[in-house]
Amino acid sequence: MNAGSEPTNLRRAADEVVADIEARIASGELKNDKPLPTERELMEEFGTSRTVIREAVAQLANRGLVEARPRFRPVVRRPDYSTVIDATGTIVRYMLNEPDGVLNLYRSRVFIERGLVRDAALHATKEDIAALKAALARNKAALDDSDQFFESDMAFHEVLFNTSRNPIFPAVHKGFSAWLAPHWAKMDRSRERNLANYRAHKAIFDAILERDPLRAEEALVEHLRGAWEFVKDTFAEDGVDVPSL
Amino acid sequence: MNAGSEPTNLRRAADEVVADIEARIASGELKNDKPLPTERELMEEFGTSRTVIREAVAQLANRGLVEARPRFRPVVRRPDYSTVIDATGTIVRYMLNEPDGVLNLYRSRVFIERGLVRDAALHATKEDIAALKAALARNKAALDDSDQFFESDMAFHEVLFNTSRNPIFPAVHKGFSAWLAPHWAKMDRSRERNLANYRAHKAIFDAILERDPLRAEEALVEHLRGAWEFVKDTFAEDGVDVPSL
DNA sequence: TCTCTAGTTTGGTATGACCAAATTACCGCC
DNA sequence: GGCGGTAATTTGGTCATACCAAACTAGAGA
Structure with a gap:
């Protein structure tokens, strides 16, 4: 729309994790109604801190891709119209x-x-x-x-x-x-x-x-x-x- | 709706912060297009850790009540239909x-x-x-x-x-x-x-x-x-x- | 008054620790 | 052998602290 002098939205580290997990859900690697890997596993897998992992999970939860009840493992939820x-x-x-x-x-x-x-x-x-x-x-x-x-x-x-x-x-x-x-x-x-x-x-x-x-x-x-x-x-x-x- | 034997959704500490800030936005105490207080201020004010504050801000951002560009102070956005x-x-x-x-x-x-x-x-x-x-x-x-x-x-x-x-x-x-x-x-x-x-x-x-x-x-x-x-x-x-x- | 710069503040990330709740493993009992 | 209950372990939630780079601010200099 407008030329490229924008604030060039920096990428947050969590965004990458979000995108990756999103892809895994879409591909079926992470199956519906099944729990996400533990935060500590994800953190090792992505080579980042738990801080980032938790932020990513929170984002996924807000988008409705996972259901994160406090204290429970987040559960994958394939989104539907509702x-x-x-x-x-x-x-x-x-x-x-x-x-x-x-x-x-x-x-x-x-x-x-x-x-x-x-x-x-x-x-x-x-x-x-x-x-x-x-x-x-x-x-x-x-x-x-x-x-x-x-x-x-x-x-x-x-x-x-x-x-x-x-x-x-x-x-x-x-x-x-x-x-x-x-x-x-x-x-x-x-x-x-x-x-x-x-x-x-x-x-x-x-x-x-x-x-x-x-x-x-x-x-x-x-x-x-x-x-x-x-x-x-x-x-x-x-x-x-x-x-x- | 149903009796109180539910999984009793625990309250996350961040939720309280979210609710409070939401109220401040609604009341006009936090004005539109103005930056949120710094995370460190909020953390002192609510007596919680920065972890919680950051999670709360992330939630507000996801709900569209604040606009949080990476590295910039989150800005209050009174939501409209879009x-x-x-x-x-x-x-x-x-x-x-x-x-x-x-x-x-x-x-x-x-x-x-x-x-x-x-x-x-x-x-x-x-x-x-x-x-x-x-x-x-x-x-x-x-x-x-x-x-x-x-x-x-x-x-x-x-x-x-x-x-x-x-x-x-x-x-x-x-x-x-x-x-x-x-x-x-x-x-x-x-x-x-x-x-x-x-x-x-x-x-x-x-x-x-x-x-x-x-x-x-x-x-x-x-x-x-x-x-x-x-x-x-x-x-x-x-x-x-x-x-x- | 404006520009450039050095210093300060602030958000993003990494560690590591601790707690309470959830999960799992285990064990003794029917 | 199956089952119920308890102990050990795991896991998410929160806290405290530290460091960095980018954003901001204030002050020096033109």
């Missing part, structure tokens, strides 16, 4: 402190899910329909148990994300759920709310069944808009003013 | 090694951009239209300079992402561009290709102008589908078989 989402977790959570953060995130979620239900209405397979139907049934069965309903509610939306047949989307849904959950947990819940949500889900499902993308999208938007009004209230309690969708 | 994207960079790149990774990512991109052009056709403001028009003009002006056209091509799509009026989307676009760019860079380019792309952009723009979401979406899909065929070729060279969109 690893990517997890990696963003702390920063996202940090940015959600600002109310606009939640709003923007929620809007993104609505945007994506709108597209998903449209596509579902157009292209949903028999299996998709069956999965939606099952999720819907679980909603209905959980009407009287708000905790359980909450779970089955998320599960219904997850099915929507699964219809994309693109593994990135379920991972994204997982992220949305995790990030927005704290606010949803504060929401008031009641049988009436559950019933309203169930009916909203059913409206979406029916529209998909009838292959009506427009109506499916509308139903979804109304559903999520309604939910947002309740999330808003959890902010209002803190005296924070949040706009509607 | 920080989140950057944080995923290494893992995403890692997963793009598998051809399915690129395919899934590209499909996600198409999915999102489809929604964006639909919405643009429905709700684009005068300013959006003007920005698109300007981007289009830059495409046309760069027809004969493939490097410049490539840039203006990405810029056109970026404008599409901007129409969302949600700062998350431009950040996502930045991610898509960065992750997919390596493959696009290998693509053959020529005046004809540039011209075809320009015309595709124009078709999208025209459809938006005429408030025709359906046609806008179709034009976009055809455009991106065409581009994918060329990306495919870069895989075919490596003997990797990649399906169509």
Whole structure:
């Protein structure tokens, strides 16, 4: 992009170790779910101090390539799409402190899910329909148990994300759920709310069944808009003013 | 969520330091773009060894809250949405090694951009239209300079992402561009290709102008589908078989 | 006021040591 | 011989110290 007078990022010794271990994981030499060699072994192998090895392992852990529980041997973890989402977790959570953060995130979620239900209405397979139907049934069965309903509610939306047949989307849904959950947990819940949500889900499902993308999208938007009004209230309690969708 | 018989994730000493510094950044005590205290200061302040301090700083760096160039004092960086994207960079790149990774990512991109052009056709403001028009003009002006056209091509799509009026989307676009760019860079380019792309952009723009979401979406899909065929070729060279969109 | 330089500070790395928790080896008992 | 529990060993987490080279700072000189 720009000429070569840059600060010429020096290489840290740990970076080399990281790259090497990364390669070993990719090549399969270090197998999934198996522990890394001990720090002392690595240190001898790379001819560096434990300081460097530990920094390297920490980096790998932060990238999600290994899982490093304190006091335990780090374990190799071949990353998948939800690893990517997890990696963003702390920063996202940090940015959600600002109310606009939640709003923007929620809007993104609505945007994506709108597209998903449209596509579902157009292209949903028999299996998709069956999965939606099952999720819907679980909603209905959980009407009287708000905790359980909450779970089955998320599960219904997850099915929507699964219809994309693109593994990135379920991972994204997982992220949305995790990030927005704290606010949803504060929401008031009641049988009436559950019933309203169930009916909203059913409206979406029916529209998909009838292959009506427009109506499916509308139903979804109304559903999520309604939910947002309740999330808003959890902010209002803190005296924070949040706009509607 | 579950009772307390878990592996009881011990707290690492560094975590406390991380949390504390995080709080100082959030509170503004540590100001943006200003250097962190020296490691030796922090170590005295927290009453721990430099080992712990360094590990904490490394964590903060990995989360994007500070920028730590080797040999320089770490600098506080208040995270924004593209920080989140950057944080995923290494893992995403890692997963793009598998051809399915690129395919899934590209499909996600198409999915999102489809929604964006639909919405643009429905709700684009005068300013959006003007920005698109300007981007289009830059495409046309760069027809004969493939490097410049490539840039203006990405810029056109970026404008599409901007129409969302949600700062998350431009950040996502930045991610898509960065992750997919390596493959696009290998693509053959020529005046004809540039011209075809320009015309595709124009078709999208025209459809938006005429408030025709359906046609806008179709034009976009055809455009991106065409581009994918060329990306495919870069895989075919490596003997990797990649399906169509 | 600016430039160059010598001195100081600071991050990167290497050692070596110690602790507590985790793992392994071992042993006696059913 | 298989098993459960205990002792010995290994391993990750932390500390203290030292040294180097690069970055920074202050002061001399033009």
